Amino acid sequence: MSIARTLAIALLGLDGQVVEVEANLTNQTPEISLIGLPDTSLRESQHRIQSAVHNSGAALPRRRLVINLTPAGIPKHGTGFDLAIAVVSMVTSNLISAEAIAETVHLGELGLDGRLRPIPGILPAVRAALHRGVKRVVVPIANADEASLVNGIEVVPASSLNEVLRMYGADLPVLEYEPVRLTQVHNVTPVVGDDLQDVIGNSDAIQGAIVAAAGGHNLLLIGPPGSGKSMIAQRFTELLPDLSPEQALEASCLLSVAGVGGVTELQYRPPLVAPHHSATPVAMIGGGSATIRPGAAVMASHGVLFLDEATEFSRIALDSLRQPLESGKVRIHRARESVEYPAQFQLVLATNPCPCGNYSARGSECTCPVSVRRRYLARLSGPLLDRVDLRIHTHRVTTAELNRHAEERGMSTTDAQQRICEARERAAQRLAGTGWQRNAEIAGNWLRGEARLAKKQTRILDQALEAGRITMRGYDRILRVSWTLADLAGLSAPGEREIGQAIYLRQAV
Amino acid sequence: MNRNRELGTQGEALAAQFLIGRGFALIAQNWRCASGEIDLIMHEGNELVFVEVKTRRSMAYGDPLEAVDAEKLARLHRLAAEWMREHHIRARYRIDVLGIILAAATEPQIEHIRGVGL
Numbered sequence: 001m002s003i004a005r006t007l008a009i010a011l012l013g014l015d016g017q018v019v020e021v022e023a024n025l026t027n028q029t030p031e032i033s034l035i036g037l038p039d040t041s042l043r044e045s046q047h048r049i050q051s052a053v054h055n056s057g058a059a060l061p062r063r064r065l066v067i068n069l070t071p072a073g074i075p076k077h078g079t080g081f082d083l084a085i086a087v088v089s090m091v092t093s094n095l096i097s098a099e100a101i102a103e104t105v106h107l108g109e110l111g112l113d114g115r116l117r118p119i120p121g122i123l124p125a126v127r128a129a130l131h132r133g134v135k136r137v138v139v140p141i142a143n144a145d146e147a148s149l150v151n152g153i154e155v156v157p158a159s160s161l162n163e164v165l166r167m168y169g170a171d172l173p174v175l176e177y178e179p180v181r182l183t184q185v186h187n188v189t190p191v192v193g194d195d196l197q198d199v200i201g202n203s204d205a206i207q208g209a210i211v212a213a214a215g216g217h218n219l220l221l222i223g224p225p226g227s228g229k230s231m232i233a234q235r236f237t238e239l240l241p242d243l244s245p246e247q248a249l250e251a252s253c254l255l256s257v258a259g260v261g262g263v264t265e266l267q268y269r270p271p272l273v274a275p276h277h278s279a280t281p282v283a284m285i286g287g288g289s290a291t292i293r294p295g296a297a298v299m300a301s302h303g304v305l306f307l308d309e310a311t312e313f314s315r316i317a318l319d320s321l322r323q324p325l326e327s328g329k330v331r332i333h334r335a336r337e338s339v340e341y342p343a344q345f346q347l348v349l350a351t352n353p354c355p356c357g358n359y360s361a362r363g364s365e366c367t368c369p370v371s372v373r374r375r376y377l378a379r380l381s382g383p384l385l386d387r388v389d390l391r392i393h394t395h396r397v398t399t400a401e402l403n404r405h406a407e408e409r410g411m412s413t414t415d416a417q418q419r420i421c422e423a424r425e426r427a428a429q430r431l432a433g434t435g436w437q438r439n440a441e442i443a444g445n446w447l448r449g450e451a452r453l454a455k456k457q458t459r460i461l462d463q464a465l466e467a468g469r470i471t472m473r474g475y476d477r478i479l480r481v482s483w484t485l486a487d488l489a490g491l492s493a494p495g496e497r498e499i500g501q502a503i504y505l506r507q508a509v
Numbered sequence: 510m511n512r513n514r515e516l517g518t519q520g521e522a523l524a525a526q527f528l529i530g531r532g533f534a535l536i537a538q539n540w541r542c543a544s545g546e547i548d549l550i551m552h553e554g555n556e557l558v559f560v561e562v563k564t565r566r567s568m569a570y571g572d573p574l575e576a577v578d579a580e581k582l583a584r585l586h587r588l589a590a591e592w593m594r595e596h597h598i599r600a601r602y603r604i605d606v607l608g609i610i611l612a613a614a615t616e617p618q619i620e621h622i623r624g625v626g627l
Contacts, residue, residue: 027622027623027624027625027626028622028625028626029574029575029576029577029578029582029606029622029625030572030574030575031575031578062572062574062608062620063622
């Protein structure tokens with residue numbers, strides 16, 4: 001009886017756990033038994049491995065092979081364990097030595113011909129291997145670029161099982177294969193051409209977008225069709241500064257897990273995710289029966305989740321966003337496992353004011369009955385709207401605005417970015433040591449405690465609260481926005497003017 | 510079928526010879542009853558050995574050893590019990606499987622698994 005061991009990674013969300021792959025040869029007729037909670041695609045690995053080993057010029061032992069994936073209690077998914085199982089089997093047939101593979105993580109799917117095929121989730125898997133103190137990881141050659149994004153661990157790319165076995169000293173004929181390449185690379189090319197300057201009129205909405213970008217506030221745009229809601233929302237992501245290295249790594253890990261294509265470089269630009277309004281709650285936050293895949297809110301992490309025609313989304317889909325908006329995380333529970341994904345996104349909602357779209361539009365008449373109109377915006381539930389700091393009306397362009405736009409352009413994206421960066425820096429300095437980065441994250445009691453403003457400045461707010469026109473939560477939200485306005489204006493604290501403006505920027509609903 | 514039968518007989522003869530060469534003693538060959546057949550019945554030391562022989566011309570249709578699956582093994586255990594009842598024998602026994610590749614050009618290759626399933 002000989003037991004051989006090597007390592008692989010089981011991913012649960014973005015979290016990876018090192019799995020020991022053990023092989024034991026028993027005195028029974030040839031067969032491969034795979035134990036340790038494999039799913040269907042993992043269970044099928046034995047057929048791929050039998051064929052791949054044969055086509056690599058090697059042979060499986062002529063006894064029953066028991067492969068155990070420990071810890072046996074956590075569920076394992078997918079085809080990424082193929083290489084580890086194949087390599088460990090080759091120890092039992094005395095082709096390679098047990099010491100050579102014991103401390104190395106092996107990742108990759110095997111084709112029947114013995115070539116190594118790319119798998120999703122390489123980036124988080126390699127990162128997990130590094131965190132667990134693994135020194136070396138063997139990956140399919142198509143995933144080599146992605147694996148190399150993690151520093152501090154030796155990455156060995158290989159194109160076939162034959163190559164891996166020969167690397168470990170197996171006496172096999174050299175077989176040349178055409179290496180499997182990535183079929184699709186997730187490109188991180190920056191969007192060119194959409195400039196904030198293209199937006200005509202709508203100065204409120206432009207200011208709202210700049211404030212939202214500077215302070216990390218959620219934004220709601222209400223306006224008739226053709227008033228530039230989508231135009232502003234699409235330019236919004238460009239206003240945001242580049243991600244920090246940790247954020248970029250997390251965003252890239254999510255792309256890797258989602259399997260939308262290979263990741264070959266870190267994604268430093270904030271992502272924009274715009275799901276269609278027919279999206280289900282599962283599409284929104286994530287789910288699925290076999291592997292738990294990340295949803296739109298998760299993919300928008302560190303970026304923007306843009307819901308166009310927000311009122312057309314189902315109520316459950318919209319309300320499924322409340323948990324991530326509050327905690328910045330999504331937790332999905334299944335009978336056997338529960339997965340946590342990051343979901344720190346900025347929410348941008350756009351909607352018509354009523355079903356016909358013409359309410360409040362100049363020159364056209366709304367045909368909706370009052371009750372229908374009222375119900376329309378009520379589809380955005382109170383708790384959801386409560387988390388949206390900025391609520392702004394957009395308007396259709398007038399000829400006067402068009403003429404003015406021809407003569408003098410508004411603020412360009414580059415200029416706006418500059419202002420936003422400066423404002424963020426000011427906020428970061430002020431918030432140093434608190435753990436908060438942006439104004440939108442600040443807790444209310446801090447605003448009313450340590451960062452308390454003079455009575456004189458908050459007078460209008462206090463009166464509104466007294467009269468019941470705003471809630472306590474609304475009070476805090478207005479304060480947050482006014483701090484962002486102060487940061488943008490270069491002031492040390494918001495004054496009456498900023499508070500007045502903050503109230504104005506949330507009064508559309 | 511005839512050719513296969515011929516190959517089987519050839520393999521069984523080879524297996525008997527192979528095992529006798531390793532100190533086994535032959536008790537019976539091709540013992541049949543209503544529920545099946547045991548290829549070789551032998552003893553090694555004080556242990557009874559029921560032997561299943563699988564012969565193929567090449568590995569092209571898979572390892573001959575693979576053909577002895579759990580179901581076949583269960584049948585062998587039933588047959589062993591039946592043989593012992595018929596001969597009023599109570600003894601320790603085990604089941605061995607021999608996989609033989611009988612190719613025309615090369616020497617026969619014999620793979621012997623002792624005590625399958627233990």
